[in-house]
Amino acid sequence: MSIEGILDPNDPELKESMKFLTMTTEERIKLQAQPFDGKKACWVPDPKESFIAAEIVETQGEEVTVKTSKGDSLTLKKDDVQQMNPPKFEMCDDMANLTYLNDASVLHNLRERYKNWLIYTYSGLFCVAINPYKRLPIYTMKVVMMYRGKKRTEVPPHLFAIADNAYSNMLRDRENQSMLITGESGAGKTENTKKVIQYFAYVAAASVKKGEGKKQIHISNHVYV
Ligand SMILES: Nc1ncnc2c1ncn2[C@@H]1O[C@H](COP(=O)(O)OP(=O)(O)OP(=O)(O)O)[C@@H](O)[C@H]1O
Known part of the structure; x- marks a missing residue:
């Protein structure tokens, strides 16, 4: 099978994989069209969800009164309120691009992406x-070929x-390379190492x-875990 054949974007198998790798343009447009008031939208701590969305109602000195998405009215210290990113950053691929890189925004982004697998x-x-605890069709030969030789920005985020x-x-450099795979027990380190x-x-x-040479076939024998 030729690589060109494998990479047909209309290939049903590849299309199925893409559902678990990126949003469709329609989904992205819908997400980004959500109403948003940058002066009021914020995150506040929540005992169950860690952070929930809220709207600033009033600011007085160092205190802020908000209405949460659960409908509660709360008064908190300014430092406990975190700024929310505009909808154009919803489910963004690279959190380094977020305007506000705070705990609540990082958690929200990862959570929303995870909800969509x-x-x-x-x-x-x-x-x-994030460990999906189920087999996703994102490690197939066709997905491998999709990532081969691509720049990071040309393809959806993936360990590949x-x-x-x-x-x-x-x-290119003829130099050894290393990858650090870290996380708590059960996070998926072994599984992701196997995928690499x-x-x-x-x-x-x-x-x-x-025909690029037989030497390269030995590469996976030289991966030290
Ligand atoms: N990407 C994934 N796809 C499907 N299942 C996964 C994935 N990552 C992890 N899992 C599931 O989670 C389980 C735990 O993952 P894994 O053994 O890789 O964790 P670990 O970080 O190596 O844990 P420990 O540090 O305790 O050895 C796996 O047995 C597997 O069932």
Whole structure:
């Protein structure tokens, strides 16, 4: 099967994978069209949700009175109120682009993406992965081929983009590369490490088929975990 054939954007298998990697243009437009008042919209602490959306009703000195999305009226210290990003940043791919990079906005972005099964999100050079606890069709050969040789900005966030970047740097600079995979117990470190190795095995095998040399097939044997 040719790589060009594999990457047909209308391929039903690839289309199914894309549902778990990015929003459609229609979904993005709908999200971004939400009403928003930048002077009033904020996040306030909530014992259950960590943070909930609220609207500033009044500011007096160091105190702010808000109405929360649950309908409660609260008066808090200014420091406990976090600014909300405009809707154009809803479910954004890279949280380094957020205007307000506070705890509430990061949590909100990751939470909304996760609700839509978008488990990978960039934060600058890092790729945040949330454990989906179910098999998603985002690690197939076709998805691997979609990421091969692409710039990070050309494709949706994925561990494969990070792996491909390391692979390309290794080929270009002839230097060892390292990836740090960290998180609490059960976060998905082992699972994601396996996906990185799988990626290297696929791209090395594809390179061999393309006649780029047999040496590359050995690459996945040299990954130290
Ligand atoms: N991307 C994923 N897709 C599907 N299931 C996943 C994914 N990541 C993690 N899981 C599920 O979560 C379980 C725990 O993940 P994993 O073993 O990778 O965690 P870990 O961070 O290595 O944990 P520990 O530090 O305790 O070894 C896996 O057995 C798997 O069922």
